[in-house]
Amino acid sequence: MLSSKVCGEFESIWKLFPDDLNASGKYYISGGTIKNYCPKRNCDSNINKIHAGCLWLFNQFYGNSYNFSSNANGNMNIVVYIMIWLTHKLNKMLNTQFSNLNEFYSKHIQNTDEYKNHIDDVTEYKNYIDLINQKKKIIDIDIKDMSKFYDAFKILCNMYINVGKQGVSKTFLEYANEFVDEYQKLLNNNNTDREDSSYNQILSTLSNDYSVLGRSKIDGKPIELPSLPTEKTAEKVEISDFKGTKTVSTSETQESNSKAKVSDSDSTLPSSSQVNKLILIPIIFVATLILLGIAYKVNNNSIKNIFALIFVIWISETISETTFKRKAKNMKKMNHNI
Structure with missing residues (x-):
């Protein structure tokens, strides 16, 4: 003592x-x-x-x-x-x-x-x-x-x-x-x-x-003394980014990492949808060409109108796909900057 x-x-x-x-x-x-x-x-x-x-x-x-x-x-x-x-x-x-x-x-x-x-x-x-x-x-x-x-x-x-x-x-x-x-x-x-x-x-x-x-x-x-701790405290770590250095506990870091993983998985979902659409577009295009050839031979106005409608749908899909790719590219740049 x-x-x-x-x-x-x-x-x-x-x-x-x-x-x-x-x-x-x-x-x-x-x-x-x-x-x-x-x-x-x-x-x-x-x-x-x-x-x-x-x-x-x-x-x-x-x-x-x-x-x-x-x-x-x-x-x-x-x-x-x-x-x-x-x-x-x-x-x-x-x-x-x-x-x-x-x-x-x-x-x-x-x-x-x-x-x-x-x-x-x-x-x-x-x-x-x-x-x-x-x-x-x-x-x-x-x-x-x-x-x-x-x-x-x-x-x-x-x-x-x-x-x-x-x-x-x-x-x-x-x-x-x-x-x-x-x-x-x-x-x-x-x-x-x-x-x-x-x-x-x-x-x-x-x-x-x-x-x-x-x-x-x-x-x-x-004498009144402060009580002694009985449990361990979370370890402090420093995380640096463009906004400065922030000190957080390991539990906060783990939570942040889990959120980041969810965010990353969300950002990959549009890309799989994008692949499916890209596969579908050439199929529609080829089918349209075949049907146009048939229509040319039979000279049927109704069939021609159907083909024209399919062509318009294909054009709209292409335009929307291009717009989506631009937005995705812009989002990727924003995430990279963050």
Whole structure:
């Protein structure tokens, strides 16, 4: 469970060991407090600096029996937050060397003496490695997915740090709204499809610590926090046309596509009718020529009148067909322009 004290320790490392790389792609540590934890006091590489920051955090929370009793008892989720911080640092590095925390654990933690040092006057856990093993499943999460929890965790800590404070740049309620937005992004991740996944377990840890803060009081009055989302939202996509760019949900896009398919099928219907008419016209024309030949031989005025009527019908069909083709062509141009 988070607290203002726990978040205060993380706030210290954010100040001493900023999140971002400098222009040359290196992390910067200010002061000697964290540098003392660099392997052999060598802080030249980013890995050594990250290694030092991780050890510093473990020492602050679990370095002795006093720290352990005030932090670890019923509060093993602090290990989860240390792992989130560690993942974020590794993911920010240029040319990230690790696909998940397990690779970093095997190479830089498992066989490192500092993580094996015995915690005095503590019987439940021997050392830092023993603490990490209690949450071993989370280190198999993809490092990019794991690092996505960092923003939500940092916002949540800022809520704990600023709750009830006056004159701060951002109130805890403003942080709360930001946390809800970040939580929704995490909820939309495909890794939440399995309820028993390690990803969901971390999401549940964040949710529980948010709820705990929501049950707190300021000056005797309960804190009213916005509710956390429980369902995924439709993914937003951008569609560009000559009128500009419009952002719509995937459900709207699917509906639009279905309408477009119906429209396309409708536009093809006249073409099939057109083919039938084109087949009929030459048949009428040939039949007319044959009958005209017969009429010429028999010299019958009634038959001639019938032939003349058929000829007039054929001419009218041809004219209407030409008009239809022009309209269809114009409609096709209009659809293309749209």
